[in-house]
Amino acid sequence: MAMQLLRGALSLLKWGLCAIGAVALIFTALIATPLERPPELHSVSDSRKGVDMTTLPALERFQARDGTWLGYRHYAAGGSATARGAIFIHGSSGSSGTVNHALTAALATHGVETWALDTRGHGASGTRGDIGYVGQLEDDLVDFVAHVRKSAPDLPLTLIGHSAGGGFSLRIAATPIVQDLFVRTVLVAPYLGYDAPTNMPHSGGWASADIPRFLGLAALRKLGIDCCAQLPVLAFAVPANSERFLTPTYSDRLMRNFATRGYRLDLPAVTHPMTIFGGAEDEMMISGKYAETVQAIRPSVDVKLIEGVNHMGMVTNPKAVNAIAEDVATRGANQS
Incomplete structure (x- = not known):
């Protein structure tokens, strides 16, 4: 009898180990799937044409709480100062030194003192394409605002984000520890999350995700195993040999952090005024759906569409950048 029980236990152990091994092989296969970069998207690459980069401010740095030096650019208010300030968050792959300079310069020209941040994982901030957690x-944005407050202690700040930076700005507007640092949030052609009806398939050819790797890492987290989050899971349609200026891939943890938690989750938690600007000719987002998508959850969000402008044109086209800059310069914290 004892021998039968022992044989039964050994058999169960054997099949249990086989099952664990099979699951481990499945996870390994999912995670090992290579990430493929999409072909160059010329509507993004060509957006650099016509942007005067000779007026780009010098790169400055501040030290984050973990000791890492992060980059940013400061645009002093020109013309008639408005006693307003703005912090700008660039889109996916970009930095403070890319084409969004046209918009940040326009903000300053309209009298808004402006700071453009190299989000960690981009530009001069940390390891390209990755973050620590x-x-x-x-945490970095809290530290950056504290740095800005050394020279502008009382300036009302508007948070402005473009594309993926718009999604991250929505995340910030819904985060209690950070949202009170800003009086207003402006989202420019924002990426509202993977499940938003405002997305073109594959972001119009801009982004390619390693779905098997993403699903494998997500499943491991569900099991309490948080490993391999430094692996790349998202690639962008940047030109070849553009790594000096652009970030071609995102790690799993950077992709998850530089985004909303989900627009359905974040929008109800927003407490300050918010405006969304979209380009009617956006090839990455379905701008015509911004209003119905967002206002179904938060009716007070103001949505403005600019005719004849595509995704990158929202930060480069004079019609768009002047409309956004005029809005930030003239609308108060009590207005959406």
């Missing part, structure tokens, strides 16, 4: 970008 999900939530680090929020």
